[in-house]
Amino acid sequence: MSTDATVLIVGSVAFDTLHMPSGSFAKVLGGSATFASLAASFFCRPRLVGVVGKDYPKSAIDMLTSRGVDLAGLEVAEGDTFHWEGRYSDDLTGRTTLCTDLNVFATFHPKIPSQFRDTPFVLLGNIDPALQIEVLDQLDRPKLVVADTMNFWIRGTRAKLLELLRRIDVLVINEEEARELAGLRNIVQVARSLVSMGPQTIVIKQGEYGALLFERDEKSPGSLSIFSAPAYPVDEVIDPTGAGDTFVGAMLGFLAQRGRVDSAALRQGVIYGSTVASYCVEGIGVRRLCEITRAQIDDRFHTFHKLAHFEG
Amino acid sequence: MSTDATVLIVGSVAFDTLHMPSGSFAKVLGGSATFASLAASFFCRPRLVGVVGKDYPKSAIDMLTSRGVDLAGLEVAEGDTFHWEGRYSDDLTGRTTLCTDLNVFATFHPKIPSQFRDTPFVLLGNIDPALQIEVLDQLDRPKLVVADTMNFWIRGTRAKLLELLRRIDVLVINEEEARELAGLRNIVQVARSLVSMGPQTIVIKQGEYGALLFERDEKSPGSLSIFSAPAYPVDEVIDPTGAGDTFVGAMLGFLAQRGRVDSAALRQGVIYGSTVASYCVEGIGVRRLCEITRAQIDDRFHTFHKLAHFEG
Numbered sequence: 001m002s003t004d005a006t007v008l009i010v011g012s013v014a015f016d017t018l019h020m021p022s023g024s025f026a027k028v029l030g031g032s033a034t035f036a037s038l039a040a041s042f043f044c045r046p047r048l049v050g051v052v053g054k055d056y057p058k059s060a061i062d063m064l065t066s067r068g069v070d071l072a073g074l075e076v077a078e079g080d081t082f083h084w085e086g087r088y089s090d091d092l093t094g095r096t097t098l099c100t101d102l103n104v105f106a107t108f109h110p111k112i113p114s115q116f117r118d119t120p121f122v123l124l125g126n127i128d129p130a131l132q133i134e135v136l137d138q139l140d141r142p143k144l145v146v147a148d149t150m151n152f153w154i155r156g157t158r159a160k161l162l163e164l165l166r167r168i169d170v171l172v173i174n175e176e177e178a179r180e181l182a183g184l185r186n187i188v189q190v191a192r193s194l195v196s197m198g199p200q201t202i203v204i205k206q207g208e209y210g211a212l213l214f215e216r217d218e219k220s221p222g223s224l225s226i227f228s229a230p231a232y233p234v235d236e237v238i239d240p241t242g243a244g245d246t247f248v249g250a251m252l253g254f255l256a257q258r259g260r261v262d263s264a265a266l267r268q269g270v271i272y273g274s275t276v277a278s279y280c281v282e283g284i285g286v287r288r289l290c291e292i293t294r295a296q297i298d299d300r301f302h303t304f305h306k307l308a309h310f311e312g
Numbered sequence: 313m314s315t316d317a318t319v320l321i322v323g324s325v326a327f328d329t330l331h332m333p334s335g336s337f338a339k340v341l342g343g344s345a346t347f348a349s350l351a352a353s354f355f356c357r358p359r360l361v362g363v364v365g366k367d368y369p370k371s372a373i374d375m376l377t378s379r380g381v382d383l384a385g386l387e388v389a390e391g392d393t394f395h396w397e398g399r400y401s402d403d404l405t406g407r408t409t410l411c412t413d414l415n416v417f418a419t420f421h422p423k424i425p426s427q428f429r430d431t432p433f434v435l436l437g438n439i440d441p442a443l444q445i446e447v448l449d450q451l452d453r454p455k456l457v458v459a460d461t462m463n464f465w466i467r468g469t470r471a472k473l474l475e476l477l478r479r480i481d482v483l484v485i486n487e488e489e490a491r492e493l494a495g496l497r498n499i500v501q502v503a504r505s506l507v508s509m510g511p512q513t514i515v516i517k518q519g520e521y522g523a524l525l526f527e528r529d530e531k532s533p534g535s536l537s538i539f540s541a542p543a544y545p546v547d548e549v550i551d552p553t554g555a556g557d558t559f560v561g562a563m564l565g566f567l568a569q570r571g572r573v574d575s576a577a578l579r580q581g582v583i584y585g586s587t588v589a590s591y592c593v594e595g596i597g598v599r600r601l602c603e604i605t606r607a608q609i610d611d612r613f614h615t616f617h618k619l620a621h622f623e624g
Contacts, residue, residue, distance in 0.1 A: 091497040185403040187520070188545045208499070209521040212545070228619050230540030233500045233524070267622040305624035307540050310579040312617035 004120050005044040007256045008142075009036045009249065010110050010135050011125020013050040013074065016285060017085035017099075020239055021092070028285035029060055031082065032125035032148070035242035036249030038289040039276045040123075041067040042297055043253030047116050049073035049135070053080040053104045063290065072113045077104040092237055112138040121256040123248060124168070126150050129160040136167055144261050146170040146252050148244070154181050165198040169261075172203040172248045187212065191224055203251070203270060205244055207231070213270050215263060225263065229270045230308050232278035232300065239284045243277045246289065250276035250297075275300045316432050317356040319568045320454075321348050321561065322422050322447050323437020325362040325386065328597060329397035329411075332551055333404070340597035341372055343394065344437035344460070347554035348561030350601040351588045352435075353379040354609055355565035359428050361385035361447070365392040365416045375602065384425045389416040404549055424450040433568040435560060436480070438462050441472040448479055456573050458482040458564050460556070466493050477510040481573075484515040484560045499524065503536055515563070515582060517556055519543070525582050527575060537575065541582045542620050544590035544612065551596045555589045558601065562588035562609075587612045 011033030018025045033050045040046040047070045054076065064071060082105035085098040110131055120143035124132040132147055145168045153161050154177060161181075165171065171194060179185060182193035187204065191214035194202045202214040213227040251273035258265045275297055282288045323345030330337045345362045352358040359382045366388065376383060394417035397410040422443055432455035436444040444459055457480045465473050466489060473493075477483065483506060491497060494505035499516065503526035506514045514526040525539040563585035570577045587609055594600045 093497075186546075186548060188547045206521065209518065210540070210542075226545055226619055227622070228522070228542030228545070229622075230522075230542070230620075233538055233540070234498075235500050236498065264623055271622055302624060305622070307538055308542075308620045308622075310539070310541075310583055310617070310620075311576055312614060 004143075004259050005256050006047055006119050007040050007044055007121040007123060007252050008047045008049065008073075008112070008116055008119035008139075009033050009040065009123045009125065010049040010132070011036060011123070011127060011245070012082055012105060013048070013052050013056070014082040014084055014105075016241060017083065018239060018241060018284065019085075019087040019098070020284070021088065021090050022238060022284075025284050027083065029063075030084065030242060030285055032127075032242075032245040034064075034286060035245035035280065035289070036123055036125060036252075037064065037069045038067055038286055039246040039249030039273075039280070040253030040256070041069055042250065042276065042294050043257040043272070045070060046249070046253065047073060047119055049110050049112060049116070051075045051077050051104050051108045053077060056081045067290075073111070073116055075108075075111065079104045088240075092240055110135050110138075120144070121252055122146065123252050124148070124164075125245065126153075129153050129157050129164040132164050133160065133167070136164075144169050144252075144255065146172060146248060148172045148248055149177070149181075150174070151177050151180055162197060165194075168199050170201040170203060171199040172205065172244075172251075174244065175204050175206050178202070178204050188224070188226075191226075195224065201266065203248075205247060207240075207243075211247070211270055211274060213266060215266065227267045227270065229267075229274055230304065232274060232304060232307070234278050234281055237281045240281050241285065243280050246280040247273035247277040249273075271301060271304050272297070275304060316455075316571050317568050318359055318431050319352050319356055319433040319435060319564050320359045320361065320385075320424070320428055320431035320451075321345050321352065321435045321437065322361040322444070323348060323435070323439060323557070324394055324417060325360070325364050325368070326394040326396055326417075328553060329395070330551060330553060330596065331397075331399040331410070332596070333400065333402050334550060334596075337596050339395070341375075342396065342554060342597055344439075344554075344557040346376075346598060347557035347592065347601070348435055348437060348564075349376065349381045350379060350598055351558040351561030351585075351592070352565030352568075353381055354562065354588065354606050355569040355584070357382060358561070358565065359385060359431055361422050361424060361428070363387040363389050363416050363420045365389060368393045379602075385423070385428055387420075387423065391416045400552075404552055422447050422450075432456070433564055434458065435564050436460070436476075437557065438465075441465050441469055441476040444476050445472065445479070448476075456481050456564075456567065458484060458560060460484045460560055461489065461493075462486070463489050463492055474509060477506075480511050482513040482515060483511040484517065484556075484563075486556065487516050487518045490514070490516050500536070500538075503538075507536065513578065515560075517559060519552075519555075523559070523582055523586060525578060527578065539579045539582065541579075541586055542616065544586060544616060544619070546590050546593055549593045552593050553597065555592050558592040559585035559589040561585075583613060583616050584609070587616060
């Protein structure tokens with residue numbers, strides 16, 4: 001693999017306690033950087049930047065290392081690892097936070113190891129936009145910067161978020177959060193508004209309905225090229241936690257491996273993201289991501305092709 | 313056009329009074345059979361079966377006739393035409409019924425003119441399943457029977473609806489109503505359950521998220537072949553009334569014109585349905601359906617192809 005085939009992933013590393021219709025699961029591995037790094041590891045060598053506490057187990061370090069995740073940027077701080085506890089509704093479409101212990105994450109400031117500063121592909125996971133900007137300030141001209149965000153930051157730190165948007169290439173965001181950020185309902189109008197805030201490319205995640213990719217059309221100013229990616233019809237969803245992080249991790253990992261970021265590669269990246277995310281939800285936490293192979297991913301990628309095909 | 317290129321459409325013919333964010337519109341033409349017949353008219357010669365009152369204007373009769381709709385099955389009864397009045401929410405995603413005057417529709421029993429009895433393609437619009445069965449009892453072995461239904465019949469006349477399902481080929485149904493009929497949440501499980509009730513093919517309408525087509529896979533018993541159709545990203549939705557009826561009318565009209573009902577044709581039919589429906593929502597009532605041409609429909613059909621394309 002060339003140096004180009006690396007991605008830098010900044011985000012949370014956490015324990016999740018999950019109360020699911022299928023049972024309760026205490027302190028399973030979670031966090032946006034964990035899901036995204038495992039997803040990216042099928043395509044390239046991810047470099048993780050995050051923080052854990054002294055309680056973070058060696059078995060988890062070993063598991064991530066064995067998947068090729070470079071942990072030189074994983075700080076081990078005094079205290080406990082970030083812990084989230086939540087309960088999902090019976091149909092898994094809603095969830096309630098029971099408890100958020102930020103622990104070592106409360107005072108986290110990402111420090112990018114010097115050997116990571118030239119990483120060409122960068123994922124700014126869903127954390128405080130001020131921290132996402134701190135990361136950018138430590139990097140040497142990355143080729144592609146992708147950021148995720150959520151309603152908490154849209155409401156709480158909008159000015160910082162807008163500052164961030166002017167400095168990234170791709171914004172990946174949930175549909176409802178995209179609407180909130182733009183203050184509009186119609187999804188085409190939402191995308192047009194988000195593109196005007198800075199990013200060239202917007203990926204709107206629609207959960208069980210797939211994703212929409214909007215790209216600024218350089219040939220026709222003011223207009224957008226649109227790709228509609230289907231969702232893989234998963235027979236039985238077990239745990240949706242981390243599906244969005246898995247999506248963006250796989251998408252960026254694929255782009256790094258591909259080494260090109262044109263429209264064709266972006267479309268394939270979105271489908272690879274959906275593919276790996278569709279595996280993620282089939283098990284609790286990161287379990288399925290630890291079981292599957294690249295061959296299984298490629299198989300399901302081709303199923304997506306059949307799923308969306310019609311004679312034009 | 314051969315006799316094969318005809319569709320029989322049974323449903324409501326109505327006046328709609330619409331209170332939209334863009335204004336109020338009194339007694340515009342509506343009803344499931346109106347939307348479906350106009351949509352089908354781009355592809356073949358629709359035969360409409362329904363009832364109107366003495367107040368139904370000659371201008372509406374002339375408009376439908378000019379579009380090639382055969383009105384030999386349109387009964388004109390003593391009394392007034394079915395009238396529905398409703399108010400849409402500001403974002404057009406919800407609507408409240410203010411008034412339903414069934415009028416002549418209250419005692420309607422579809423009478424199929426003898427020259428219509430051998431129509432090969434049949435659409436049983438969203439009316440009482442008992443009436444849908446009465447229609448089937450008057451027909452000579454149609455090639456393809458498509459039916460639509462809604463929560464009102466799922467809750468109120470379930471036994472009759474189940475009897476109908478055993479006699480049709482394709483069920484077209486909204487996502488939420490499909491879940492209610494099957495008593496399940498996961499959409500793959502829902503489709504499997506609906507197929508077990510009779511129809512070979514299930515089309516699940518997902519509104520702004522497109523549609524899913526499930527076909528019983530004859531080669532692999534118990535399994536389903538799935539097609540995910542994107543929605544056309546409409547820039548500004550004006551009025552969603554009749555979009556579902558337009559979808560199914562265009563789909564069936566296309567199949568009748570195509571003269572074949574294999575998997576490839578069904579997929580194209582779903583995309584043609586989505587295409588014509590995407591025009592429908594761009595204006596109040598049937599206005600856009602009266603303006604567009606087959607060439608515009610074909611143009612947008614090809615845009616759908618670009619929208620869903622990725623390199624496999």
